[in-house]
Amino acid sequence: xxxxxxxxxxxxxxxxxxxxxxxxxxxxxxxxxxxxxxxxxxxxxxxxxxxxxxxxxxxxxxxxxxxxxxxxxxxxxxxxxxxxxxxxxxxxxxxxxxxxxxxxxxxxxxxxxxxxxxxxxxxxxxxxxxxxxxxxxxxxxxxxxxxxxxxxxxxxxxxxxxxxxxxxxxxxxxxxxxxxxxxxxxxxxxxxxxxxxxxxxxxxxxxxxxxxxxxxxxxxxxxxxxxxxxxxxxxxxxxxxxxxxxxxxxxxxxxxxxxxxxxxxxxxxxxxxxxxxxxxxxxxxxxxxxxxxxxxxxxxxxxxxxxxxxxxxxxxxxxxxxxxxxxxxxxxxxxxxxxxxxxxxxxxxxxxxxxxxxxxxxxxxxxxxxxxxxxxxxxxxxxxxxxxxxxxx
Amino acid sequence: xxxxxxxxxxxxxxxxxxxxxxxxxxxxxxxxxxxxxxxxxxxxxxxxxxxxxxxxxxxxxxxxxxxxxxxxxxxxxxxxxxxxxxxxxxxxxxxxxxxxxxxxxxxxxxxxxxxxxxxxxxxxxxxxxxxxxxxxxxxxxxxxxxxxxxxxxxxxxxxxxxxxxxxxxxxxxxxxxxxxxxxxxxxxxxxxxxxxxxxxxxxxxxxxxxxxxxxxxxxxxxxxxxxxxxxxxxxxxx
Numbered sequence: 001x002x003x004x005x006x007x008x009x010x011x012x013x014x015x016x017x018x019x020x021x022x023x024x025x026x027x028x029x030x031x032x033x034x035x036x037x038x039x040x041x042x043x044x045x046x047x048x049x050x051x052x053x054x055x056x057x058x059x060x061x062x063x064x065x066x067x068x069x070x071x072x073x074x075x076x077x078x079x080x081x082x083x084x085x086x087x088x089x090x091x092x093x094x095x096x097x098x099x100x101x102x103x104x105x106x107x108x109x110x111x112x113x114x115x116x117x118x119x120x121x122x123x124x125x126x127x128x129x130x131x132x133x134x135x136x137x138x139x140x141x142x143x144x145x146x147x148x149x150x151x152x153x154x155x156x157x158x159x160x161x162x163x164x165x166x167x168x169x170x171x172x173x174x175x176x177x178x179x180x181x182x183x184x185x186x187x188x189x190x191x192x193x194x195x196x197x198x199x200x201x202x203x204x205x206x207x208x209x210x211x212x213x214x215x216x217x218x219x220x221x222x223x224x225x226x227x228x229x230x231x232x233x234x235x236x237x238x239x240x241x242x243x244x245x246x247x248x249x250x251x252x253x254x255x256x257x258x259x260x261x262x263x264x265x266x267x268x269x270x271x272x273x274x275x276x277x278x279x280x281x282x283x284x285x286x287x288x289x290x291x292x293x294x295x296x297x298x299x300x301x302x303x304x305x306x307x308x309x310x311x312x313x314x315x316x317x318x319x320x321x322x323x324x325x326x327x328x329x330x331x332x333x334x335x336x337x338x339x340x341x342x343x344x345x346x347x348x349x350x351x352x353x354x355x356x357x358x359x360x361x362x363x364x365x366x367x368x369x370x371x372x373x374x375x376x377x378x379x380x381x382x383x384x385x386x387x388x389x390x391x392x393x
Numbered sequence: 394x395x396x397x398x399x400x401x402x403x404x405x406x407x408x409x410x411x412x413x414x415x416x417x418x419x420x421x422x423x424x425x426x427x428x429x430x431x432x433x434x435x436x437x438x439x440x441x442x443x444x445x446x447x448x449x450x451x452x453x454x455x456x457x458x459x460x461x462x463x464x465x466x467x468x469x470x471x472x473x474x475x476x477x478x479x480x481x482x483x484x485x486x487x488x489x490x491x492x493x494x495x496x497x498x499x500x501x502x503x504x505x506x507x508x509x510x511x512x513x514x515x516x517x518x519x520x521x522x523x524x525x526x527x528x529x530x531x532x533x534x535x536x537x538x539x540x541x542x543x544x545x546x547x548x549x550x551x552x553x554x555x556x557x558x559x560x561x562x563x564x565x566x567x568x569x570x571x572x573x574x575x576x577x578x579x580x581x582x583x584x585x586x587x588x589x590x591x592x593x594x595x596x597x598x599x600x601x602x603x604x605x606x607x608x609x610x611x612x613x614x615x616x617x618x619x620x621x622x623x624x625x626x627x628x629x630x631x
Contacts, residue, residue, distance in 0.1 A: 137550055151483075218487075242601040
């Protein structure tokens, strides 16, 4: 009897383990996760770096060029010590630097647009690494985050959505229509499949690393703050608001500083949000937390004059929004367009069979559409639960 | 729950089916010898690569965690491994205004000296280098890194590498001293007309008064007043 029980327990554990392994395997190799979020990261960081480069146009020589206070000689010396690679230290000539700067602008723009994304993502990473390393003693947390993300984005398939690549593929598919795929030998097909699986796996691992990186960022930022007496005493933000270099609007900072209660509550909320961040990601609570973090970052951007830092953080938060949030956005826009333009039906809309009844009455159309969205949401939720159960049981 | 049992059953069936296949395999490989071996190698290679990718991601995340976390027994023991992986590209520090935000505003002042041909030395009055940054940041929604980070981080780097005294004992300390002196000299040259051969810095840290009504009574006390030695400047000597 005991033997029997032990054996059945052992097979239970075996089965559970096998299930777990298959689950992880399927998650890893099944399909690339969060393609929209990856594209948002690409667009976000590409655009941020482009804006940063343009913002510093008049200071470009002072920051990265041969005329900077961190002279080419010092940069060479540091690069030998740390092993940092930067294309900017390959030559000390001003013309070479200007060429690099122009190429950096082009790289950032093309990366944002998603043109030949995989190649451009490598170039973007090299470019960000080079510019970061050349002026490493002028960087802050925002630059550091952009650098890390540019390195991680090389792993991801960040050009599959909202990109010129996606547009080109769509047009190509429309042109060839339903023509049969070119048939090679079965081994060639297997090779292609293997490549697809590999790309998927590397993408999924990249997204996992990005998510973990953002969690570490918030977790450590929060936990280090917990150790500080000012954060515990609720006065930390008073000191932050009085730092002269982070006070572009002195009157506004002084106004906020006068409200001691607001300063204390906001300080506590900052610490709580940051510490809680890694733990709320797996539930519905993440949406209000992400919204509050976004509010916090917008506050930092305006009050402290750190739009680049805040932008980098907001883009990093976007990695935790599921694909259905991003696909919902264009649908919402289309619905708004439809509702505002319901007086004059679009010529294309009449051709679609589903669009006509939706425009019948404002109330009915609204209700029926909402129901559709709701059931879709419920289905996906129940599907999630089922998969969770299978891996747990 | 039910789906989990289903999938497990399916797996078991597949497993039991694989039994006889193994026995038949010699025949199967004998007929077309090339194709299955190639595809089997491909499959194995793919599996290995997938496992490798997963392991690499997990190891990376673990090492970054140990790098970010406060120094502990694990990170101290494996510090060579962690440092060799994390530095230079994955270095990071998220102590943003933590454990405590700075409670002082630093003012970095400079003055220059010029030795004229007859041997007399002219020393300029002190001028505020930080004031340039302050006025650049004021009313700018997107301040430049040159205003917010350049001098601030150069001074932080100088203090990191020097500590309390001003003798550069390491290579890094010498580099930071050169950097700080270059920044100061550039700003002095942009401001003054005449040439100069030496520059001296003074750093005054004014503490931010604690919040509350009591703060108004006390004047802001300089928490630090540090006079640095004269440094030779070659760029603007003439």
